[in-house]
Amino acid sequence: MTIRQILLLIPITVIAFSPSSCNNWHNPKALSDLYNKANYDTAIVHHLPLYDSLKDILIHNIDTIFKFRDARTPVFHGSGPDSGQTTYEHQNFYMFFFKWDSSAESSENYISLETLPFFVYPAIKHSFEALGKNRIRGIMIWTDSAIEIPLPESFFDENTRAFVRHILRWKRTIDISDDPLTKDTIIAPGWTYEISVLEHEEK
Numbered sequence: 001m002t003i004r005q006i007l008l009l010i011p012i013t014v015i016a017f018s019p020s021s022c023n024n025w026h027n028p029k030a031l032s033d034l035y036n037k038a039n040y041d042t043a044i045v046h047h048l049p050l051y052d053s054l055k056d057i058l059i060h061n062i063d064t065i066f067k068f069r070d071a072r073t074p075v076f077h078g079s080g081p082d083s084g085q086t087t088y089e090h091q092n093f094y095m096f097f098f099k100w101d102s103s104a105e106s107s108e109n110y111i112s113l114e115t116l117p118f119f120v121y122p123a124i125k126h127s128f129e130a131l132g133k134n135r136i137r138g139i140m141i142w143t144d145s146a147i148e149i150p151l152p153e154s155f156f157d158e159n160t161r162a163f164v165r166h167i168l169r170w171k172r173t174i175d176i177s178d179d180p181l182t183k184d185t186i187i188a189p190g191w192t193y194e195i196s197v198l199e200h201e202e203k
Helices: 003-009 028-037 048-060 062-070 121-131
Strands: 074-076 086-088 093-097 138-142 147-150 155-157 162-170 182-188 191-199
Touching: 028 162, 028 191, 048 062, 048 121, 048 138, 048 147, 062 093
Parallel strands: none
Antiparallel strands: 074 086, 093 138, 138 147, 147 162, 155 162, 162 191, 182 191
């Protein structure tokens, strides 16, 4: 996942950088220090039953959710054999996130009756509210039932211009053996808590 995708899912206000704030951009030691200071939120384990409840609702209704979203995700073809036509292609994952702030800009990925079947929406909305904005910002769900939950502990570090991502994964295995700035731990069967430091990508 790119930093751009993460920032789309987790609204973050980034202050304009002064020259001094960029001194440690791509500085390996500064990035390593940032990584070493990143600690797991131990309270996540205490709230795992709530994450489990949300996960169970999603997986129980996964086929219905994907059919619902696919039918509302038009793809306009500007060229090729289907030029000028709109089709509805099957996606292998979708994002959902909760609009905690009423003043936030609208998004097609907000949890609502536009993005979830009417009989699933109340239960998922309740799960988010039970966890609260300090425990969850959004979810990503795949057709194979894998789930990722970006956690609010994530933040953008101005000094290194790197993003420190905290993410909870359900049944999604990621090989981090070659990434010195990523660590994970199994907190329960099927659940992995990962922390990674993602460098700013130059355009």
